[in-house]
Structures are given as structure tokens and as C-alpha cells.
Amino acid sequence: MSVYQIVFSPTGGTKKAADIFVKSFCPQSTLIDLTDRSQDYSMYSFHAEDICIIAVPSYGGRVPDCAVSRLRQMQGNSARAILIVVYGNRAYDDTFAELQDTLANCGFICAAAVAAIAEHSIMRQYAASRPDAQDEKELASFAQIIREHIASDAPSTPLNLPGNRPYREYNGVPIKPQASQSCTQCGLCAKECPVGAIDTDSPSKTDTHRCISCMRCIAVCPQKARSVSSILLAASSMKLKKACSGYKHNELFLPQQ
Numbered sequence: 485m486s487v488y489q490i491v492f493s494p495t496g497g498t499k500k501a502a503d504i505f506v507k508s509f510c511p512q513s514t515l516i517d518l519t520d521r522s523q524d525y526s527m528y529s530f531h532a533e534d535i536c537i538i539a540v541p542s543y544g545g546r547v548p549d550c551a552v553s554r555l556r557q558m559q560g561n562s563a564r565a566i567l568i569v570v571y572g573n574r575a576y577d578d579t580f581a582e583l584q585d586t587l588a589n590c591g592f593i594c595a596a597a598v599a600a601i602a603e604h605s606i607m608r609q610y611a612a613s614r615p616d617a618q619d620e621k622e623l624a625s626f627a628q629i630i631r632e633h634i635a636s637d638a639p640s641t642p643l644n645l646p647g648n649r650p651y652r653e654y655n656g657v658p659i660k661p662q663a664s665q666s667c668t669q670c671g672l673c674a675k676e677c678p679v680g681a682i683d684t685d686s687p688s689k690t691d692t693h694r695c696i697s698c699m700r701c702i703a704v705c706p707q708k709a710r711s712v713s714s715i716l717l718a719a720s721s722m723k724l725k726k727a728c729s730g731y732k733h734n735e736l737f738l739p740q741q
């Protein structure tokens with residue numbers, strides 16, 4: 485049996501939550517980075533004994549499109565999947581439903597799931613500094629419970645996860661990072677962009693149609709030369725203030741035995 489950690493995490497929040505879980509779940513795993521647009525994901529063909537811990541952020545209550553299309557190329561071959569959906573303290577809406585359908589369609593058996601909170605990667609005042617010490621304890625305990633559940637091999641019903649079908653509509657957000665004068669054209673943002681929206685020869689140019697507003701370019705820029713419109717950011721923050729406030733808890737989903 486091998487354990488794989490398959491993660492789409494442009495700014496590191498999803499990876500942080502997945503790492504806490506994986507550390508408690510097993511001593512060794514292989515990382516597959518779904519943000520790497522140069523990879524041929526069709527080379528991943530798993531075995532029925534494998535366990536794949538698949539972690540994605542919720543974007544507009546959905547799985548980011550490019551994560552769906554990369555996962556779709558993999559062959560689950562009845563490997564068990566543990567789904568981790570990470571969200572920025574608003575809601576995950578239909579993210580689990582879409583992730584579960586995507587994985588089932590490529591041959592994974594969805595065994596268990598976890599919802600985790602991480603700092604909102606656009607409006608960073610929401611869920612700031614999460615996952616924190618309390619989250620760490622919770623996620624580590626979820627990992628132990630899931631491990632015992634899988635080891636018990638007890639017959640169980642299919643995993644029932646929250647979400648609607650058809651999934652809610654999501655057409656992206658209008659908040660697109662742009663480069664300022666301090667851009668030195670080092671090209672790191674273009675290299676790291678999960679969807680290739682930044683011109684490699686002229687990194688201050690962004691293809692706003694291709695951009696998924698994941699904020700990775702802002703996170704990786706060594707000059708802090710990339711940012712989003714402060715007006716749009718303030719307007720979105722105000723609009724989502726009520727939905728994003730209050731303490732939200734991590735959640736564990738297991739099939740009924």
C-alpha cells in the first residue's frame with residue numbers, strides 16, 4: 485500500500501491543512517502537486533490498495549476548474565480517496581459534491597472526507613492564521629479516526645457528502661492581480677502560475693481571462709510587486725463580511741457502518 489497526497493494549493497493554506505492531516509495519518513507519503521501545469525497527470529494510475537489524500541480549496545463553492553481537469557486524467561483503479569476541502573470561512577457549498585463526482589468518475593472509492601478552514605487567500609482578514617493550534621489537534625484526530633475506520637475494513641454505505649447537483653454556478657471573481665513598477669521581470673510568477681496566465685517574456689502582462697485569481701503570483705513575488713485593486717478588495721470584503729465572520733469548525737465525514 486502506498487499513500488499519496490494530491491494537492492492543489494496556490495497559496496499554501498490547503499497544503500498546510502493537508503500536511504497536518506497526513507502527518508498524523510501515516511509516516512510516509514508521496515506528494516503530487518496539482519498546481520504544476522507542466523505535469524502529465526495521465527501517468528498517475530493507482531492500485532486498489534493505495535490511499536490518496538486529495539486536498540483542494542473551495543473557489544466560489546466549487547473545485548477549481550484546472551484541479552478538476554488534472555484529477556480527471558488520473559486512474560483511480562479503486563484506490564481509496566480521502567477528500568479534504570479547504571475553505572476561507574465563508575462556505576464550501578458544492579465543493580464536496582463536485583470533488584466526489586470527479587473522483588468517482590475516474591475510479592476512486594471515496595472513503596472519508598474532511599472540511600478544513602484556512603486563511604482566505606484573497607481577503608486575508610477572514611480565518612486569519614488558520615489552521616491554528618486548535619485546528620491542528622482536530623485535523624490530527626480526524627486522521628486517526630479515518631485511519632482506524634479504513635483499517636477496520638467494516639462494510640459501510642457509500643459516503644454521503646453535502647452539496648447540490650447541479651452544482652452552483654461559478655464564473656470566477658473580478659479580482660485579478662497586476663504587476664507594479666517594482667516588477668523586475670524575474671519571471672517567477674509566470675513560472676509558478678497554475679494556469680499559465682502570466683506572460684513568460686513579459687511578466688507584467690496577465691491574461692485576465694485565463695487568470696483564476698488564486699493569488700499565487702502575489703504570494704511568490706520576491707519584490708512584492710503584484711497586488712489586487714484595493715477598492716475591489718474592500719468592496720468584496722464588505723459584501724462577504726457577514727458570511728465570512730464567526731468561528732467555523734473543521735468537519736469529519738465518514739460513511740455509516
Ligand SMILES: Cc1cc2nc3c(=O)[nH]c(=O)nc-3n(C[C@H](O)[C@H](O)[C@H](O)COP(=O)(O)O)c2cc1C
Pocket residue numbers: 492493494495496497498499541542543544545546570571572573574575576601602603604605606657696697698699
Ligand atoms: C478565487 C477564490 C475563490 C474563493 N472562494 C471561496 C468560497 O467560495 N468560500 C470560502 O469559504 N472560501 C473561498 N476562497 C478561499 C479559499 O478557499 C481559501 O483561502 C483556501 O485556503 C485557499 O487555498 P490555498 O491557500 O491553498 O491557495 C476563495 C479563494 C479564491 C482565491
